[in-house]
Amino acid sequence: MNAFQTLYNELISFLGISGWLQMFTSGDYSSLTTLDGFTNSLGPLIPFLLIIEIGRTLILKSFKGGVYKVNLYIYIFNSFIGRFISIAAVTFCIGLFEKYAPIKTTFTWYWMIYGYIVWELAHFVYHYLAHKVRLFWCLHSTHHAPNSMNLSVTYAHFFLEGPYADVIRTSICILLGVNPPLLFFIMFIDGTWGAFIHTGENILKDGRLGFMNRFVLTPSHHRVHHAKNPLYMDTNFCNLLNIWDRVFGTLRHEKDDLPIEYGITRQMNPHNFWDVYFGEITALVKDVYKAPGIKNKLMYIFMAPGWSHTGDHKTAKIVKEEFLKSQQSSSVVMQESQ
Numbered sequence: 161m162n163a164f165q166t167l168y169n170e171l172i173s174f175l176g177i178s179g180w181l182q183m184f185t186s187g188d189y190s191s192l193t194t195l196d197g198f199t200n201s202l203g204p205l206i207p208f209l210l211i212i213e214i215g216r217t218l219i220l221k222s223f224k225g226g227v228y229k230v231n232l233y234i235y236i237f238n239s240f241i242g243r244f245i246s247i248a249a250v251t252f253c254i255g256l257f258e259k260y261a262p263i264k265t266t267f268t269w270y271w272m273i274y275g276y277i278v279w280e281l282a283h284f285v286y287h288y289l290a291h292k293v294r295l296f297w298c299l300h301s302t303h304h305a306p307n308s309m310n311l312s313v314t315y316a317h318f319f320l321e322g323p324y325a326d327v328i329r330t331s332i333c334i335l336l337g338v339n340p341p342l343l344f345f346i347m348f349i350d351g352t353w354g355a356f357i358h359t360g361e362n363i364l365k366d367g368r369l370g371f372m373n374r375f376v377l378t379p380s381h382h383r384v385h386h387a388k389n390p391l392y393m394d395t396n397f398c399n400l401l402n403i404w405d406r407v408f409g410t411l412r413h414e415k416d417d418l419p420i421e422y423g424i425t426r427q428m429n430p431h432n433f434w435d436v437y438f439g440e441i442t443a444l445v446k447d448v449y450k451a452p453g454i455k456n457k458l459m460y461i462f463m464a465p466g467w468s469h470t471g472d473h474k475t476a477k478i479v480k481e482e483f484l485k486s487q488q489s490s491s492v493v494m495q496e497s498q
């Protein structure tokens with residue numbers, strides 16, 4: 161055995177990926193449904209997470225110095241635990257659903273196109289529900305709390321949001337036959353693009369990216385998604401391909417005469433960690449506690465944010481309709497006075 165082979169074997173055993181390599185080469189993921197196969201598949205988790213976190217810590221430290229030490233540790237802890245649960249959930253969903261897929265795909269360019277369209281649909285479903293079901297909004301709102309846009313917003317997430325997103329996205333993709341190595345490759349592209357579209361105005365003033373604005377979700381589209389202006393709320397749910405936003409009528413381009421106001425509509429302090437992280441959960445618990453009857457309590461949990469048992473709803477849909485009505489009536493007044 162030559163030195164390279166020894167080094168390769170050492171690396172594979174350190175990373176704990178021999179089980180995955182075997183599954184990738186054989187294309188058989190059924191062992192993930194057995195307890196042994198499932199625990200074996202988690203082998204690469206710790207070394208993988210360690211490498212990511214050490215790398216990220218070094219980068220963050222070099223940018224921010226020692227001032228944010230406590231936040232940094234909280235952040236590392238959160239992302240470590242969150243990612244651990246996420247990877248375990250992804251692995252479990254693959255093992256659970258792979259056998260029900262009506263078609264089998266392979267790692268080829270044409271299945272890549274199919275896989276990406278399916279992935280965007282799955283991402284749309286996760287993201288739409290994150291905005292339209294209050295329980296899931298509690299997990300997602302941390303990401304919408306910042307009142308400005310920059311790359312650090314990519315990392316602003318409640319630690320359970322990743323697992324929630326990954327369970328929905330993985331289940332849909334695997335049920336529709338997306339092959340696991342293909343899925344991981346798509347996840348990698350999606351994660352990279354998903355970080356890039358958080359580029360703020362300081363680095364990229366016009367985020368439209370020229371002609372690409374028509375075909376893909378650009379930083380400009382994602383800025384619109386992060387806006388609390390009534391016209392911009394609950395739009396642009398896709399991540400890279402805007403296909404499902406077009407299909408479901410939620411695509412919204414940035415308007416030059418409507419500057420973006422970042423943040424969420426609830427009165428909150430975007431610089432207070434507790435408010436950003438737990439504010440929506442606290443508000444939901446209070447509403448559920450005060451609501452009369454079990455039906456109203458459940459409605460608060462599963463209806464859209466802003467739903468009220470009094471009938472005085474302030475959901476994004478109603479706020480938008482009221483805004484458009486007020487615009488129409490003010491333009492009528494303008495015309496009459498001319």
Ligand SMILES: [Zn+2]
Binds near residue numbers: 287290291300304
């Ligand atoms: Zn969102």
Ligand SMILES: [Zn+2]
Binds near residue numbers: 386
């Ligand atoms: Zn975002």
